[in-house]
Amino acid sequence: MKRFKIQIAATLTAGMMLFATSCADDFLEVPAVGQLSEAQLTSLEGLNAALISAYSQVNGRFQRMASPSNWVWGSIRGGDANKGTDPGDFSTINPIQRFETDPTVNILEENWNGNYEGIARNNSVLRLLDKKQESVSDAQALGIEAQARFLRAHHYFQLYRNFNKVPILDKDVDYGTEEFANLTNNQEMLPYIEAEFRFAAENLPATQPQVGRVNSWAAKAYLAKVLLYAKKYAEAKQVFDDVIANGVTSNGLKYGLVPYYDDMFRGANDNHQESVWAYQSAAGTGSVNNANPEFDLNFPYNTGPAGPGNCCGFFQPSFTFVNSFRTNEQGLPLLDGSYNQPANRVMSDMGLETNQPFTPDAGRLDPRLDHTVGRRGIPYLDWQDHPGQAWIRNQPNGGPYSPKKYVYERSEQGSFQDNSSWTPGYTGINFMIIRFADVLLMAAEVEVELGNLEAARALVNQVRTRAKNSVLLRDNGNPAANYVVDTYNAAWTDANVARDAVRFERKLELGMEGHRFYDLARWGTAKAELDFYFALDGQLLADPLGGSSFTVGRDEWLPLPQNQVDLMGADKLIQNPGY
Numbered sequence: 001m002k003r004f005k006i007q008i009a010a011t012l013t014a015g016m017m018l019f020a021t022s023c024a025d026d027f028l029e030v031p032a033v034g035q036l037s038e039a040q041l042t043s044l045e046g047l048n049a050a051l052i053s054a055y056s057q058v059n060g061r062f063q064r065m066a067s068p069s070n071w072v073w074g075s076i077r078g079g080d081a082n083k084g085t086d087p088g089d090f091s092t093i094n095p096i097q098r099f100e101t102d103p104t105v106n107i108l109e110e111n112w113n114g115n116y117e118g119i120a121r122n123n124s125v126l127r128l129l130d131k132k133q134e135s136v137s138d139a140q141a142l143g144i145e146a147q148a149r150f151l152r153a154h155h156y157f158q159l160y161r162n163f164n165k166v167p168i169l170d171k172d173v174d175y176g177t178e179e180f181a182n183l184t185n186n187q188e189m190l191p192y193i194e195a196e197f198r199f200a201a202e203n204l205p206a207t208q209p210q211v212g213r214v215n216s217w218a219a220k221a222y223l224a225k226v227l228l229y230a231k232k233y234a235e236a237k238q239v240f241d242d243v244i245a246n247g248v249t250s251n252g253l254k255y256g257l258v259p260y261y262d263d264m265f266r267g268a269n270d271n272h273q274e275s276v277w278a279y280q281s282a283a284g285t286g287s288v289n290n291a292n293p294e295f296d297l298n299f300p301y302n303t304g305p306a307g308p309g310n311c312c313g314f315f316q317p318s319f320t321f322v323n324s325f326r327t328n329e330q331g332l333p334l335l336d337g338s339y340n341q342p343a344n345r346v347m348s349d350m351g352l353e354t355n356q357p358f359t360p361d362a363g364r365l366d367p368r369l370d371h372t373v374g375r376r377g378i379p380y381l382d383w384q385d386h387p388g389q390a391w392i393r394n395q396p397n398g399g400p401y402s403p404k405k406y407v408y409e410r411s412e413q414g415s416f417q418d419n420s421s422w423t424p425g426y427t428g429i430n431f432m433i434i435r436f437a438d439v440l441l442m443a444a445e446v447e448v449e450l451g452n453l454e455a456a457r458a459l460v461n462q463v464r465t466r467a468k469n470s471v472l473l474r475d476n477g478n479p480a481a482n483y484v485v486d487t488y489n490a491a492w493t494d495a496n497v498a499r500d501a502v503r504f505e506r507k508l509e510l511g512m513e514g515h516r517f518y519d520l521a522r523w524g525t526a527k528a529e530l531d532f533y534f535a536l537d538g539q540l541l542a543d544p545l546g547g548s549s550f551t552v553g554r555d556e557w558l559p560l561p562q563n564q565v566d567l568m569g570a571d572k573l574i575q576n577p578g579y
Helices: 017-022 044-056 070-074 093-095 106-129 138-163 192-205 215-230 233-246 261-265 319-323 436-447 451-467 496-512 517-522 525-541 560-567
Strands: 082-084 275-279 314-317 433-434
Touching: 044 106, 044 138, 070 082, 070 093, 070 517, 082 093, 082 233, 093 496, 093 560, 106 138, 106 233, 106 560, 138 192, 138 215, 138 314, 192 215, 192 560, 215 233, 215 275, 233 436, 275 319, 275 436, 319 436, 319 496, 436 451, 517 525
Parallel strands: none
Antiparallel strands: 082 314, 275 433
């Protein structure tokens, strides 16, 4: 498919060096090396180069904890997974997964800085637009402005979901001025973010000449998500209805579900009909700068050539998450939480060596489990059956499971996997920030809150029908496990039951994709759900998780980084409650 591959340099200036020197008419007028003239920056080519630099920051670049995968902030804090690996490896994650974070933990600042870097890059684009050359048409300028404001709003939304109120730095605030020094975090974030996505939705085209650029439909989907967070359900419904009925990808594909679940995570299928907005990745370009850096640590450990990544054993799915895929005789999930009872737990090889016998669980399961989690005795993509402890770095610290989404297949080596760095774990597989199943389930959530229970059931059943058609098969054509999953065939008449079903479907469908904690926090169910998770996983993984609990009124938000509070002043950057 046509792809938007960003060739990224270390900085905006370096990123446009070739452009700067090639456009000079007279070598006597060439700026000093590393310096660009305003005329070059304000041409259409210069503006697009600045915008590409802004796009390149979406994945966090070298600030791992600013990435939109939110594998720590969304999935680990949400109970989908634990840190895994050894206790001392990347130990700054340890207090985060236990909800014992304090403002001095350095990866908080990495998240902060990475997103503000994205904001700064987009503000730079917007300031350059104010001085655009006459050769840049108003329509071209508007398209660039809408993209920059979309990207800036995305970074603010990332910051909002983690820190709540943060300073809003507009393009007209000059660094080093009194206005900059007096910035505060006393304003509500969602109205500002909503307005930015509205502008983008109204001024972006439906399709783009380069598929990685955001379009109006991605902006509408993101706007609807923000409206959902703001509990503006009637407004959100209007936008969701439009996106579902009429939305297309930037390359013109009608939004829809990829028929087979795992296919949406394969590099050859990037920019498919389910990809509402993804950041673009490429492998084999001579630098991992263009690859997907999200999960370079999050592969099975010590696989050698028999498996992917070979490092580093992070991001191990939790027992509670795996048990959630247990189904009843009707192929429906156990919404009452009984999946964590001993009789319903998924059989694992916890405590067993690879050379000890083990038979995988024979009970009823949703097949999405085995597209999301690597577990012993089940095919791990096209590599081999997961061997169990041989691929696990430290079972007592992380449990017996491996992550599976966004892991490259054996057949993708050398094409969608990059070998130019210390680890083969950099890939050319796009990461989807919003996908269509997410849109359907957010729309279902809105329908429940508006009392339209049957409309919600129909939306959830679209997602479950795809799950039903995504049975994982062995090479001999037999199912890899006892998959029993079906749609909700009885009418929904109780709003509480419908609400539970929609929320649980998000857990199953979007697990390990960075959504879970943010869902729990906005629903107000984080205390109940996370203490339920700690009750089992804290028992089975006593050293890393035992004694953990969620504190209402504090743990919904991360603490603001202490360095930032010290720089701005505690009277201007007000710390979140409880820290």
